[in-house]
Structures are given as C-alpha cells and as structure tokens.
Amino acid sequence: VASKLQLWRDRSDANKLHTLLARMGFKLTEAKQKFTHMSGDLKERLPSALGELAAEFKLTDVLFDTFSKQRGYGSKISAADCVHIVSAMLFSPIGEGRTWADCFFKAYDALHVCASREEEWERLTQGTGAAPVQSAIELQKQIVDKGFELVLDKGRVRSFPAFRWTSLTVNDSASWLCQPLAIHKLSLFLMHIEREYRLRETKPMVVGVENSETGMCTVVGVGGERQDGYKEFNRFG
Numbered sequence: 001v002a003s004k005l006q007l008w009r010d011r012s013d014a015n016k017l018h019t020l021l022a023r024m025g026f027k028l029t030e031a032k033q034k035f036t037h038m039s040g041d042l043k044e045r046l047p048s049a050l051g052e053l054a055a056e057f058k059l060t061d062v063l064f065d066t067f068s069k070q071r072g073y074g075s076k077i078s079a080a081d082c083v084h085i086v087s088a089m090l091f092s093p094i095g096e097g098r099t100w101a102d103c104f105f106k107a108y109d110a111l112h113v114c115a116s117r118e119e120e121w122e123r124l125t126q127g128t129g130a131a132p133v134q135s136a137i138e139l140q141k142q143i144v145d146k147g148f149e150l151v152l153d154k155g156r157v158r159s160f161p162a163f164r165w166t167s168l169t170v171n172d173s174a175s176w177l178c179q180p181l182a183i184h185k186l187s188l189f190l191m192h193i194e195r196e197y198r199l200r201e202t203k204p205m206v207v208g209v210e211n212s213e214t215g216m217c218t219v220v221g222v223g224g225e226r227q228d229g230y231k232e233f234n235r236f237g
Contacts, residue, residue, distance in 0.1 A: 020057055024049040086111060088136035091182045093175060142176050147189040157190065167208040180220055181206050187222040
C-alpha cells in the first residue's frame with residue numbers, strides 16, 4: 001500500500017492515503033485508531049469501500065480471500081495476520097541470551113501449541129513480553145521507514161547493468177534490520193517502489209547492512225519479478 005500510494009513522496013495531510021480515506025467517508029480521527037478499537041460499522045464498511053476505489057488508487061491486489069480463526073471470545077486472527085506474526089517471531093533480534101534457535105522454536109511453538117491446545121490460543125496475540133502482533137507492526141514500520149529514507153536520499157539506491165544496490169549502517173545489534181529475513185523484506189519493498197513509481201525495469205536488488213557494533217555486514221540479494229508476476233530465476237549465479 002505504501003509503495004502504490006507513493007507515501008514516501010508526500011508525508012503531508014494531503015497525501016493519497018488521506019485522499020483515499022476521505023473518498024471512502026472515513027474520518028481521519030477514526031482511521032488513526034487501532035483496528036481493534038474501531039467501531040464495528042467502520043470495520044464492516046472498510047472492505048466494500050476499499051473495493052470500490054481500489055482500481056482508481058491502483059490497490060487491486062490489497063483485498064484477497066483468506067481464512068480466519070477465533071476461539072470463544074478470544075482474538076480473531078486471519079491466515080495473513082498469522083504469517084506476519086510468526087515472521088516477526090523469526091525476525092526477532094538475537095542477543096541477551098536469545099539465539100537464532102530460540103527465535104525459531106518460539107515461532108514453532110506458537111503455531112504447534114496453539115493449534116492443539118485451546119488454552120494456548122492467546123499466545124499468538126499476547127505472548128510474553130512485547131505482544132507478537134505489536135512486534136509484527138513494529139517490524140513493518142521499520143522496513144517502510146527505512147525504505148522511504150533510502151529512496152528519498154538521492155543516490156542511495158544505485159543501478160548497475162544486472163542489479164540495483166544499496167547499503168546502510170545500524171549501530172544497534174538488537175535492530176530488526178540486522179536480521180537477514182528483515183533485510184529480504186526491505187529489498188522487496190524497494191523493488192516495489194521502483195516498479196510502482198519509477199516504472200523502471202525490475203532488476204534484482206542487493207542490500208548490505210553493516211552492524212557498527214560487531215563490524216559485520218550482512219548482504220542479501222533478491223531476484224527480480226516481472227510485472228506479470230512471473231518470478232525470474234536466480235541471476236546471481
């Protein structure tokens with residue numbers, strides 16, 4: 001949505017997102033609330049209102065069919081939400097006694113235990129410490145903010161004949177952006193921006209993230225994807 005509405009170009013109150021909300025008849029004060037706190041009427045109107053304007057705002061792939069699950073009066077989770085929640089668990093920064101294996105088994109347990117035991121259902125939405133849902137939101141926010149920064153800073157994303165390249169430095173080992181899977185999502189977001197706004201040929205994207213604390217650099221390469229959705233083979237060899 002952020003790439004299609006070109007929000008990195010205009011962060012003012014007159015951007016395309018605010019225009020879309022106004023056209024749908026949603027008050028900005030209501031739209032800024034957390035989804036769980038919105039009125040039931042607003043939630044029911046959202047899919048149909050968005051569907052009516054999707055083509056005009058080039059949001060034709062925002063609405064899609066999915067499954068949802070709810071137990072008793074507990075939280076309702078869609079399959080798409082579950083993917084983001086579990087991904088955030090996998091992306092969790094390591095350190096302070098937490099390893100890659102800990103992140104994996106935390107995500108595995110959340111799926112396995114919640115599927116088999118009723119009393120563990122809230123683990124996906126509440127968890128321990130920071131709620132997994134909030135972690136997923138924070139991860140997405142960091143990716144979008146960093147993507148905007150790289151695109152707006154002229155010359156940060158450089159183009160070569162076979163691929164595009166950018167790099168950044170983080171000074172916090174606990175940053176989400178130190179994790180390879182998070183860098184992969186950032187790479188995809190940058191590719192979407194290039195495709196939606198600059199209308200350039202979609203090339204593979206290479207992103208390097210240097211951790212100034214450890215002196216290590218993580219490099220992730222993502223293959224190109226044509227506008228018809230066909231995924232090209234790995235061109236990095």
